[in-house]
Amino acid sequence: MIERAWRALLAPLFAAAAAIAISSIALLISGNDPVEAFREMWKTIDSTQSVVLIINTAVPLYISGVAVAIGFKMNLFNIGSNGQYLLAALVAGWAGAEVSLWPPLHIAFVVAVAVTVGGFWAMIAAILNVTRNVNVVISTIMLNFIGIGVSAFLLAEVFRDTERGGLVAQTKLMPASARIPSLNRVIEFFGFNFAPGVLLYGWLPFAVALGVGYHILLNRSRFGYDLRLSGLNPEAARSAGVNPKKMVLITLTLSGAVAGMIGLPFLLADPNFYKYGDAFPTQLGFTGLGLALLGRNHPAGIAAAAVVWATIERATQRLAPIGVPQEIGRILQGSFLLVAVIAYEVVKRRNDAAAVAAAAAAAAAHEPKPPAEPQASTVGAPS
Amino acid sequence: MTATIDTQPAPAAEPASESVKSARWFPIALLLTAVAIMSTARIWADNPDLTSSGTFGTALRTAAPIALAGLSGLVAERSGTINIGIEGMMVMGTIFAGWWGWEYGPWMAIVGGIIGGMLAGLVMSVATTTFGVNHIVAGVAINLIAPGIARFMASELFSGVQGGSVTSSPGNRGKLGEFTVPFLSGGDLFGWTTPDTLGWLEDRGWFMIADVSGFVRGLTTSVTWDVVITAGMFFAVAYMLWHTPLGLRLRAVGERPAAADSLGVAVHRMRYIGMAISGGLAGMGGAVLVLFANRYQENQVAGRGFLGLATMIFGNWMPAGTAAGAGLFGYAQGITLRTNPGDLVKALLLAAAIGLAVTAAWMIYQRSWDSAGVLVLIALALFFAYFSTDRPNNQLVFVTPYVVTLIAVSVGAQRLRPPAEEGIPWFKGMQ
Numbered sequence: 001m002i003e004r005a006w007r008a009l010l011a012p013l014f015a016a017a018a019a020i021a022i023s024s025i026a027l028l029i030s031g032n033d034p035v036e037a038f039r040e041m042w043k044t045i046d047s048t049q050s051v052v053l054i055i056n057t058a059v060p061l062y063i064s065g066v067a068v069a070i071g072f073k074m075n076l077f078n079i080g081s082n083g084q085y086l087l088a089a090l091v092a093g094w095a096g097a098e099v100s101l102w103p104p105l106h107i108a109f110v111v112a113v114a115v116t117v118g119g120f121w122a123m124i125a126a127i128l129n130v131t132r133n134v135n136v137v138i139s140t141i142m143l144n145f146i147g148i149g150v151s152a153f154l155l156a157e158v159f160r161d162t163e164r165g166g167l168v169a170q171t172k173l174m175p176a177s178a179r180i181p182s183l184n185r186v187i188e189f190f191g192f193n194f195a196p197g198v199l200l201y202g203w204l205p206f207a208v209a210l211g212v213g214y215h216i217l218l219n220r221s222r223f224g225y226d227l228r229l230s231g232l233n234p235e236a237a238r239s240a241g242v243n244p245k246k247m248v249l250i251t252l253t254l255s256g257a258v259a260g261m262i263g264l265p266f267l268l269a270d271p272n273f274y275k276y277g278d279a280f281p282t283q284l285g286f287t288g289l290g291l292a293l294l295g296r297n298h299p300a301g302i303a304a305a306a307v308v309w310a311t312i313e314r315a316t317q318r319l320a321p322i323g324v325p326q327e328i329g330r331i332l333q334g335s336f337l338l339v340a341v342i343a344y345e346v347v348k349r350r351n352d353a354a355a356v357a358a359a360a361a362a363a364a365a366h367e368p369k370p371p372a373e374p375q376a377s378t379v380g381a382p383s
Numbered sequence: 384m385t386a387t388i389d390t391q392p393a394p395a396a397e398p399a400s401e402s403v404k405s406a407r408w409f410p411i412a413l414l415l416t417a418v419a420i421m422s423t424a425r426i427w428a429d430n431p432d433l434t435s436s437g438t439f440g441t442a443l444r445t446a447a448p449i450a451l452a453g454l455s456g457l458v459a460e461r462s463g464t465i466n467i468g469i470e471g472m473m474v475m476g477t478i479f480a481g482w483w484g485w486e487y488g489p490w491m492a493i494v495g496g497i498i499g500g501m502l503a504g505l506v507m508s509v510a511t512t513t514f515g516v517n518h519i520v521a522g523v524a525i526n527l528i529a530p531g532i533a534r535f536m537a538s539e540l541f542s543g544v545q546g547g548s549v550t551s552s553p554g555n556r557g558k559l560g561e562f563t564v565p566f567l568s569g570g571d572l573f574g575w576t577t578p579d580t581l582g583w584l585e586d587r588g589w590f591m592i593a594d595v596s597g598f599v600r601g602l603t604t605s606v607t608w609d610v611v612i613t614a615g616m617f618f619a620v621a622y623m624l625w626h627t628p629l630g631l632r633l634r635a636v637g638e639r640p641a642a643a644d645s646l647g648v649a650v651h652r653m654r655y656i657g658m659a660i661s662g663g664l665a666g667m668g669g670a671v672l673v674l675f676a677n678r679y680q681e682n683q684v685a686g687r688g689f690l691g692l693a694t695m696i697f698g699n700w701m702p703a704g705t706a707a708g709a710g711l712f713g714y715a716q717g718i719t720l721r722t723n724p725g726d727l728v729k730a731l732l733l734a735a736a737i738g739l740a741v742t743a744a745w746m747i748y749q750r751s752w753d754s755a756g757v758l759v760l761i762a763l764a765l766f767f768a769y770f771s772t773d774r775p776n777n778q779l780v781f782v783t784p785y786v787v788t789l790i791a792v793s794v795g796a797q798r799l800r801p802p803a804e805e806g807i808p809w810f811k812g813m814q
Contacts, residue, residue, distance in 0.1 A: 145785040153778035325538040330531025
């Protein structure tokens with residue numbers, strides 16, 4: 001057990017060390033002191049307030065990672081989750097502000113709208129792939145830009161809040177019945193104390209539930225089995241009776257549906273928003289791609305990756321006063337991702353080779369059968 | 384050794400047509416029909432700008448970076464690497480071009496762009512070739528990392544400098560020269576201004592003639608050198624891939640690495656070379672963008688790497704097809720930069736409707752009733768959209784190139800033939 005955990009952590013730890021080294025070199029080249037920079041970063045994150053902020057930031061990132069991981073599991077690269085979530089958040093933000101319902105029902109309604117819009121947008125790419133054999137990477141990225149344009153148009157012309165007016169294009173504020181309260185009360189119940197103005201947003205339990213649901217779907221359901229099989233070996237899946245077109249259709253739509261939820265923490269649980277528009281974050285979908293790769297499409301792995309990402313973002317926020325560019329965080333994140341992706345592949349190949357050798361040795365000891373041919377792994381899928 | 388593999392036909396992939404004769408006139412008829420459709424739409428919509436030399440000139444300018452991205456994808460995939468990272472390599476190209484263009488001038492901007500893209504291409508090749516990382520995973524990673532590096536570099540280089548910021552370089556030192564072809568489009572010849580023949584023809588507004596004149600004049604008026612080099616790159620890459628030993632080896636490594644290896648080709652080295660060229664072309668695409676805007680700007684690439692990738696798929700992994708695709712998508716993007724893009728997009732809608740109606744008529748002639756029915760319905764919907772809507776506003780205009788690309792890829796993506804073993808990591812001893 002401990003050995004397994006150690007092996008799983010080996011690659012990310014190596015990547016982290018490499019990322020720190022690469023960033024330090026970048027800092028040295030640009031004439032900064034890396035030691036001082038990293039000390040300042042540590043000082044920034046070393047507080048309860050920072051921990052809460054990090055969790056708040058990590059939650060939407062986590063959803064974004066899970067959304068694309070569903071597709072990645074069967075080598076289906078939905079790289080257009082950005083457009084899916086922006087369109088979904090806009091429509092859900094508008095629809096949620098138009099109705100007034102019993103709170104749980106209201107929240108469920110907003111979630112349902114977002115999931116439907118996100119799923120619909122991804123389904124277009126799925127249909128084009130199934131019927132016209134269009135490359136999913138191309139169609140999702142084109143739909144991504146189309147989604148961004150369409151949502152900008154809809155916000156400006158259709159869903160704009162004309163009552164509050166002003167120059168800022170935004171939807172109406174969500175009514176109180178659609179706002180999820182913060183978790184401060186719950187945490188304070190356990191004896192923790194928050195600084196004034198620090199809120200742990202209430203979407204966290206939903207994100208945890210999403211992760212658990214993803215885990216169950218993947219590992220405890222027929223569909224999840226088909227999904228993993230299609231990813232590992234499409235030929236074997238086909239001969240086992242899995243309809244590849246149906247799998248593409250369902251998986252991509254599901255991926256889009258989850259992507260539709262990326263904006264919900266802001267719409268429903270973030271007092272700075274409760275609406276779509278203005279400073280609404282617009283790049284979370286792309287970040288999710290990296291998190292799914294870092295977390296190896298595993299629900300816990302993606303969570304860890306999201307926390308690391310949010311930590312780096314928080315840590316670099318106060319670097320400006322000591323003269324270090326905040327952008328060093330992007331170098332940290334980027335080099336971490338690249339080295340991790342390579343390290344995972346190295347570890348995986350080594351494990352595969354060891355497994356093949358062990359199987360061959362066992363077969364040789366057991367039977368005078370010819371030893372198993374070492375299988376060349378096909379496309380090095382992120383498993 | 385060369386002769387051994389060379390007996391393999393160049394992967395033109397087109398199965399022999401039933402009748403060679405019809406195959407010969409078909410492209411010409413198609414081209415003439417397309418011109419007639421555009422011309423009809425121009426006259427009907429009363430929008431001369433739809434096929435004016437100005438529009439085609441802008442289209443050429445916007446097509447150049449997409450074309451380079453397409454070529455980048457072509458070289459990468461021919462040598463066996465699926466390059467999703469073109470977008471990121473272009474971003475690296477823009478930051479280096481913005482930097483060197485500001486320090487040393489526009490020609491060095493191109494050199495800088497090529498170097499920046501090449502570095503990114505080599506980094507990706509380390510992951511895909513040496514370590515066998517899934518090519519799409521590595522490409523996605525490059526796309527995520529490149530904007531971060533660009534931002535860090537911009538903050539170090541440009542912020543605090545007069546006219547510069549984290550999101551923009553201070554501007555290039557000088558501009559590239561441009562030239563106009565004499566006699567055709569009224570360029571200068573030894574100080575003498577020649578007559579502008581095509582301009583005169585274009586102004587007459589005659590059916591089809593004015594449109595062709597506008598097209599040719601657009602391609603021969605005030606063309607900057609980077610665009611000329613881009614056009615030259617198509618011939619250079621096509622020649623390199625199909626007429627040199629290096630190109631043969633690159634393609635062999637994409638089609639059948641094991642076979643290439645057995646004949647003594649260094650598979651990994653070839654894939655590295657392929658990715659270096661691919662990255663360089665993508666980076667040059669970024670440099671062309673920088674030269675167009677005269678400065679580096681954040682998010683300048685805006686999906687052109689992916690448009691280039693779509694161009695290459697649309698062009699069936701062939702240079703000529705890639706060029707055609709780049710022209711189409713460049714045109715769709717070019718019209719969004721004209722003075723009244725809304726009207727142009729509307730006129731383009733009309734052209735699409737007429738085109739579909741003509742195709743439907745052809746389908747009826749061919750007695751394929753189902754396809755004809757679908758096409759008639761879509762054409763009617765487009766006609767309805769044309770006559771019932773106002774001019775589309777700017778946000779919808781922005782979407783045009785992506786919609787056109789998506790439609791083109793869905794209509795065209797049928798008999799495609801990618802290189803046989805692209806995207807599959809290869810190590811010594813594999814079959």
